[in-house]
Amino acid sequence: MSSGPLARLGPPLVTFVAGVGLGELAIRALDVSPLILPRPSAVLAAALAESASLLPALAATARAVLVGLALSSTLGIAAAVALAASPWIQRAFYPYAIFFQIVPIVAIAPLLVIWFGYGSRAVVAAAFVVSVFPVIANTLAGLLSVDPALRDLFRLHRASGLAALWKLRLPWALPYLLTGLRIAAGLAVIGAIVGEFVGAVPKAKVEELFDAQFRDAVPLIPGFAASFLSHPTGELGTVRCRPWHLRGRVALIGDAAHAIVPFFGQGMNAGFEDCRVLDEMLDLHGSEGWERVFSEYTAARKPNADAIADMALDNFVEMRDRVADPAFLLRKQVEHRLEEELPREYRSRYSMVMYGAHISYRAAQEIGEIQREILDELCAPLASATDLDLGKAKRLIRDKLAPHLARQRVSLDY
Ligand SMILES: Cc1cc2nc3c(=O)[nH]c(=O)nc-3n(C[C@H](O)[C@H](O)[C@H](O)COP(=O)(O)OP(=O)(O)OC[C@H]3O[C@@H](n4cnc5c(N)ncnc54)[C@H](O)[C@@H]3O)c2cc1C
Numbered sequence: 001m002s003s004g005p006l007a008r009l010g011p012p013l014v015t016f017v018a019g020v021g022l023g024e025l026a027i028r029a030l031d032v033s034p035l036i037l038p039r040p041s042a043v044l045a046a047a048l049a050e051s052a053s054l055l056p057a058l059a060a061t062a063r064a065v066l067v068g069l070a071l072s073s074t075l076g077i078a079a080a081v082a083l084a085a086s087p088w089i090q091r092a093f094y095p096y097a098i099f100f101q102i103v104p105i106v107a108i109a110p111l112l113v114i115w116f117g118y119g120s121r122a123v124v125a126a127a128f129v130v131s132v133f134p135v136i137a138n139t140l141a142g143l144l145s146v147d148p149a150l151r152d153l154f155r156l157h158r159a160s161g162l163a164a165l166w167k168l169r170l171p172w173a174l175p176y177l178l179t180g181l182r183i184a185a186g187l188a189v190i191g192a193i194v195g196e197f198v199g200a201v202p203k204a205k206v207e208e209l210f211d212a213q214f215r216d217a218v219p220l221i222p223g224f225a226a227s228f229l230s231h232p233t234g235e236l237g238t239v240r241c242r243p244w245h246l247r248g249r250v251a252l253i254g255d256a257a258h259a260i261v262p263f264f265g266q267g268m269n270a271g272f273e274d275c276r277v278l279d280e281m282l283d284l285h286g287s288e289g290w291e292r293v294f295s296e297y298t299a300a301r302k303p304n305a306d307a308i309a310d311m312a313l314d315n316f317v318e319m320r321d322r323v324a325d326p327a328f329l330l331r332k333q334v335e336h337r338l339e340e341e342l343p344r345e346y347r348s349r350y351s352m353v354m355y356g357a358h359i360s361y362r363a364a365q366e367i368g369e370i371q372r373e374i375l376d377e378l379c380a381p382l383a384s385a386t387d388l389d390l391g392k393a394k395r396l397i398r399d400k401l402a403p404h405l406a407r408q409r410v411s412l413d414y
Contacts, residue, residue, distance in 0.1 A: 053203065056226050061192055064120055068127025069188045073181060075128075076135025080173075081165065083136070084143035094140075101133035105191055109198040118201050119229070126195025131184035138180025142173025201229060236261045238309050244298040248290030251297065253278065258305035263315040264353060266308050270361070277301055307365040311353065331375055333385035338393060344413040345397050346371070356414055363410055370401050 020040045027039045034042060047054060079097070083090045109126055116122040146169050154164045206225045210218050218224055239259040245251035254271030274297075281297045322328040338346040349368035352359045359367075374396045378388065405412065 057203070060120065060229070061123075061189075061196065064123040064192045064195070065127050065185075065188045067124045068192060069131055069181075069185060071124070071128045072132035072135050072184055072188065076132045076180070076184070077139050077177065079132075080136045080139035080143060083140050084169070090140075097133060097136055100129075105130050105194045106198075109194055112195065113199040116199070118199055120200075122199030123192050123195035126199070127188040127191040130191035130194075131188040134180045134183040134187065135177070136180075138176045138183070139173055142176030143169045145176075146172045203229060238313065240306065240309060242298075242302065244302065245291075245294035248292075248294060251278070251294040257301075258309060260305075260309045260312040261316050262312070263319065264308060264312040264350075266312065266353060266361075270305060270308055273304070274301055304361040307361040308353070311349065311361070311365055311368070327379070330382060330385060331379050334379055334382065334388055335371075335375060337385055337388055341390060342394065342397065345394075345402070347412045347414075352412075356412070358414070359410055363408055366408070367401070367404065367410065370404055374400055 024040050027037055038046075083094055083097075105126060108129065109122075112125045112129070113122045116125050150168055150172075151164070154168055159167070203225045206228050210224060210228075221227065237259065238261060239255065239257070241252075241257065244257045253274040255267060257274070258270060260267055260270070277300050278293070278297045281293045281300070285292045285296055318328075335346075335348050339348060339351065347356065349364055349371065352364040352367065353361065356364065374393070377396060378393055382388065
């Protein structure tokens with residue numbers, strides 16, 4: 001009876017009920033303003049009224065705490081085992097583990113947001129950072145405090161280092177480790193809450209943004225804010241690799257060979273072009289074996305994949321940095337006029353990539369470079385696109401662009 005659930009839960013429950021009851025009575029009796037200290041009954045009523053938004057928030061915090069704790073237990077135990085392996089490693093790294101512990105979490109939380117972005121990853125990182133040290137310190141203390149007589153016994157029986165770790169040191173360190181985990185559990189909650197203060201995106205902000213920008217979409221997406229918040233910001237990247245094939249046995253196509261950032265809308269198309277070129281190479285070199293086919297396919301596609309990767313990144317930088325720049329807007333207007341006035345001689349790089357099916361990515365990139373020089377020269381003296389000197393434009397196109405198009409046998413008349 002003395003160790004049953006009632007015996008364990010009874011005392012804290014009685015303390016809780018008595019504490020809350022006394023608090024309620026005291027606040028009422030002293031007539032304390034709810035702004036300074038709300039009554040427990042008012043807190044409970046508000047929690048019930050707001051439970052629809054509080055429960056998912058609680059679940060998100062609990063998830064971050066559990067993931068942070070799982071990381072700190074696994075990595076903390078691994079770090080302690082590594083530190084216990086040699087006094088040299090211990091002297092080299094342990095002071096930094098201590099230093100890491102004394103840096104306040106509020107000081108490094110903004111850095112975590114910069115590294116991991118706003119959202120759950122920064123919160124998990126904060127929970128991990130504050131909870132990992134007690135796991136390391138306690139497990140290490142346990143591993144180092146093994147009874148010397150038992151250690152000698154293992155040595156006498158020629159037990160391997162791994163066997164001694166598994167059968168003696170870790171079991172010996174278990175009580176220390178559990179104490180460390182108990183401390184870490186509390187700290188992980190503190191870390192997650194500090195992380196949320198700095199790195200979480202509040203639901204209200206998401207609702208505000210959607211309300212301002214996508215009001216008509218909101219009713220069509222059930223639970224949109226919760227869904228938005230539970231999907232961390234994805235990462236975009238460029239894959240550049242070589243070779244694309246391993247002898248005649250395997251070859252890469254599509255994103256596996258050349259994933260690109262999606263700012264030219266060409267990723268899928270580039271993959272389809274791979275298929276077309278591979279098919280052509282099979283027709284041309286199929287009789288010479290797969291290795292030849294794959295080599296020819298790589299030689300034909302790699303420069304084009306690199307070109308579209310560069311252009312997609314260019315477009316990203318353009319959209320990020322330049323769309324509000326008056327000089328850039330003037331340049332776009334001039335380019336638009338050139339396309340209208342000289343449709344057979346001038347096509348923007350965007351038009352060549354999107355609509356010039358016969359123009360390769362590499363060719364569009366090279367032509368774009370020449371056009372950039374032409375536009376530099378045309379735009380330098382201009383205040384407005386209506387002042388464009390069409391005669392000068394025609395001369396520049398004839399002297400700089402046309403010879404290149406003729407050499408490359410590329411027609412802009414499409
Ligand atoms: C936000 C965004 C917008 C985009 N917009 C455009 C656009 O407007 N126009 C355009 O052309 N392209 C666009 N793209 C790019 C386009 O989606 C990709 O280039 C295209 O999907 C790549 O096709 P893929 O078959 O090469 O690779 P994937 O589509 O990535 O297919 C690979 C498949 O392999 C599976 N897989 C991975 N590992 C294994 C394994 N070990 N075993 C079995 N299966 C595995 C994956 O689950 C996946 O289904 C965009 C991409 C993004 C991210």
